[in-house]
Amino acid sequence: MKNILEIDSVAKSFDLNKVLSDIYLKCETGEVIGLLGRNGTGKSTLLKILFGTEKAYSKFIRIDGKVYDKPYLAVNEIVYLSQDAFLLGHLSPYKIIDLYLGKEKAGLFENDPVIGHLLKNKANSLSGGELRYFEIKLLLNMPAKFVLLDEPFNGIAPVVIDVLKPMIREHALTKGIILTDHDYNNVLDVANRYCLLYDGGIKQIETRDDLVRWGYLLQA
Amino acid sequence: MPSQFFRRLRLLTVFYKSTLEISVPVSFIMWPFVWPNILLGFGLGLMSIGTVFSLLYRDLTHKNEYYFYYNLGIPRFRLIAFCIGVNFLIGITMICLFK
Numbered sequence: 462m463k464n465i466l467e468i469d470s471v472a473k474s475f476d477l478n479k480v481l482s483d484i485y486l487k488c489e490t491g492e493v494i495g496l497l498g499r500n501g502t503g504k505s506t507l508l509k510i511l512f513g514t515e516k517a518y519s520k521f522i523r524i525d526g527k528v529y530d531k532p533y534l535a536v537n538e539i540v541y542l543s544q545d546a547f548l549l550g551h552l553s554p555y556k557i558i559d560l561y562l563g564k565e566k567a568g569l570f571e572n573d574p575v576i577g578h579l580l581k582n583k584a585n586s587l588s589g590g591e592l593r594y595f596e597i598k599l600l601l602n603m604p605a606k607f608v609l610l611d612e613p614f615n616g617i618a619p620v621v622i623d624v625l626k627p628m629i630r631e632h633a634l635t636k637g638i639i640l641t642d643h644d645y646n647n648v649l650d651v652a653n654r655y656c657l658l659y660d661g662g663i664k665q666i667e668t669r670d671d672l673v674r675w676g677y678l679l680q681a
Numbered sequence: 682m683p684s685q686f687f688r689r690l691r692l693l694t695v696f697y698k699s700t701l702e703i704s705v706p707v708s709f710i711m712w713p714f715v716w717p718n719i720l721l722g723f724g725l726g727l728m729s730i731g732t733v734f735s736l737l738y739r740d741l742t743h744k745n746e747y748y749f750y751y752n753l754g755i756p757r758f759r760l761i762a763f764c765i766g767v768n769f770l771i772g773i774t775m776i777c778l779f780k
Contacts, residue, residue, distance in 0.1 A: 531756070534756060535754065541751070547745050
């Protein structure tokens with residue numbers, strides 16, 4: 462079944478600085494949207510508005526035609542990977558899996574090459590990269606229709622990123638995924654649609670030349 | 682759904698337990714300034730200054746951990762209300778038992 466997430470008429474300012482103005486973005490099941498943009502263009506802000514934890518001057522969010530003010534309050538609709546670690550460090554990954562997915566899903570993690578041997582440790586004993594990987598895998602395995610990933614590759618070793626990318630693509634068969642990261646090569650590799658936040662609006666990106674035209678890259 | 686209810690209750694309990702590391706020591710240290718009896722002072726402290734300190738501490742040092750609960754559909758105000766409610770119940774019980 463195809464699900465559709467739409468966000469429309471988003472306007473957001475910080476003091477007098479207008480960050481987002483009249484944004485429209487649509488994501489369907491099967492899509493991995495790579496949201497690019499220079500520092501301070503409002504990528505994280507847009508994802509938080511979409512999740513429902515950031516206020517906006519105006520916004521209109523629909524999932525499968527139903528309007529939500531705070532989508533995160535709806536069960537199994539949307540989940541969000543924040544830029545900073547959000548898992549409770551005093552709990553073990555086993556306990557976190559139990560709370561998020563149920564004990565029966567622990568098997569998905571037990572043979573994992575990156576964190577399989579660390580499940581009984583406390584989460585705060587995992588390295589930054591291991592924790593980030595665990596957070597992403599946890600969210601992807603939740604029954605939510607849409608997953609928002611804010612800088613998923615930050616602090617993760619290239620070899621682990623190579624494990625993550627096919628995992629993201631696999632889960633996109635049943636979910637819609639929006640991700641943003643400054644590691645644009647990995648974003649271009651994993652996403653199947655690209656957008657650039659520029660001057661408060663969204664530009665659709667078809668080729669690397671478009672990224673040069675909008676000042677995101679110096680050369681293609 | 683009962684399973685959803687119990688799952689949320691478990692998560693609220695996880696949050697509440699995480700506030701105890703601050704609320705209990707603060708209430709214990711502050712009891713002489715709240716009431717001359719240690720048990721009543723502790724109960725009243727837990728209801729007031731202990732709750733406020735523990736929630737402020739979480740907001741200042743572990744703010745991002747609220748996303749742990751947001752991803753499971755639990756808003757911040759519900760976590761705070763649960764924490765205040767439980768501490769209030771414990772405080773009232775101690776006052777009733779030891780006054």
